[in-house]
Amino acid sequence: MDKDELTLAVVDAIEKYPLLYSGVAHFNARRAEHMQAWNEVAAAVGQGVNATYCKQRWNIIRRNHTKYLRTGRNTIKIPGIHERLSFLNSWIKSNQDKEAKRSQLRSLAFNIDLVKLVEQLPWLYNDQPRSKAEDEEAWEKIASIMSDEVSVTSEDMRTQWLSLRRIYVQFMQDCPQRIESYMHFLIPHLKFPIKPNFVPKSVECSDLPTESKSARVEGYDHLGYDPGDQDAAFLLSILPHLKAMTGHQRRQFKVRAVTLSDFS
Template identity: 25%
Template sequence: MDAQIKRARYLSSKEFSVLFAQTVHIFPSILNRSLRENRSLIVVNVAWEKIASILGNVLTAKQCQKKWRSMRNNYTAQLRKAARNETDLVFLNGAMDFVRPYTISGLGYPAGNGNDSSSDCEVVEEEEETVVSSGVNQLVKLPDDDPQVTTTTTSGNGEEVLEDDHADAPVACQHVQIDSSDGDALFLLSVLPEMEAMNEEQKRAFKNTVQALVKHRFSRQQAWVQISDKIGPEKLTAKECQALWTKLRICYTVHMRHLSRGSTSRFKLANPLEFLGPFVDIQLRKPVKSAKKVVSVADEGDSGEDDPPPVAENGVTEEDCLIEYCPEEDGEEEQIDGLQNIADQTIVGTYVLFPEAAC
């Protein structure tokens, strides 16, 4: 009986109510029902399932919904009371102030400052019906795998409640820190319900995929820093190295496409860049009729082409390389001098040392 009382006290405490309000705050579909996309019952139910999951499933989605209705009603009542008395309202240390714009009585009412008043305790009044005195045989389960010994007892109002052998409040709810402005954290929290639906094999595959992506991203960033250090940060920063490499790849791709069409090329950096062969696409995305038409930049707007050329990260387009390196119609050899004074074999050789960044 003591364990159930402690559990009920925690779920009805100010600490849990503040945490609960912070969790609800990150789901606008529950707050703003004036938007059409938030009126879907499916969207709302999914939001409550996610809230229950974030809180460690100490309450079911249905119980979370009832608790929120109780907290919102109490907050609205306190708003009206404060407006009548012309006093400032401090409710749960301001944890529910985000609800004010969505309540009629809260429109235009200034937020208050100061210590919490005794009105916070009124949150408990309707929660007892949800948490302790539920008319159905539902146990508020802790998020652990230990077997629980449950017994049926009778509360003060004669209704049956379930009791287990856990004496302490749920640990999972006590360390959760939610920042409603952190979109990345909110996204990760929203994935939790989907993870819970996975079997162990699927969870392992999901975790391995995420870890591989993180490792790959980190290794690429580190590689560019190391490339810059090897060349000399005073010459090229990591970002400049990455931009230069993008242009090198484009030029090498153009070189390979010319060779695939039977044209000749004198691209000076072709041999050092041979390792890129398996990683470049030599298929032209759009046909080039002749160099003379392509070189005429002024005529680009009248070329009749539907799609603009793809743009690389450093602003260099594939069309730029075609304009500069496309062979003449009379079959003369094209003049591809690499990147002129920007890159040489030493820089290309440095890139080869870091395939995780180059390929």
């Protein structure tokens, strides 16, 4: 059995042990089961290989297959290897989606937009008696607005808001205004860039479609709107602008529109 055949044998053996690739159980929580599974994989492969060899080889294979799915670059020169690894695809996609969501929830711009929306709904934060159904409807609407580049749920938004509120309460209790002015000497030594007077980039007019308003509206004649309805004509005329925006810019637009309409 040559090296390529040995690699394929490792893949085939591991496929029978979802414990080793699905992420359903953390290694430290089920250490003995993981070790036993790797020993059984090595025994199934044979050829004198041990569990350590199989694990090291698998880590390389999985890492390169993940890169292949993301970029299309094939760095494993074994015919049919990616087809044999297709059982991994759903798990890899799930992990990528989770990481994208975590990254979004850590974004300052995203959290600012969330706070602005919650601010329009006092019953979500004023601790007054309220309807559970009304709460759920509000969080669903917020999730719909905030879902753009990454899909988020109403529970994601509620949990994120509670986390932000808890952090803010702690911030206020610690009275940082009493100590902050004494700590400016740290600025040159901080490991992240500081942008004084930072202003978020807004949508540039030069980035938006240049066709005439009438031409843009005519493109939606099939919707059967009333040409005499100026509000409808205006809304249709800005659709191309929305398509030209980035995900963050579209979300900013939605947040501002909702803010102006008082969330009605």
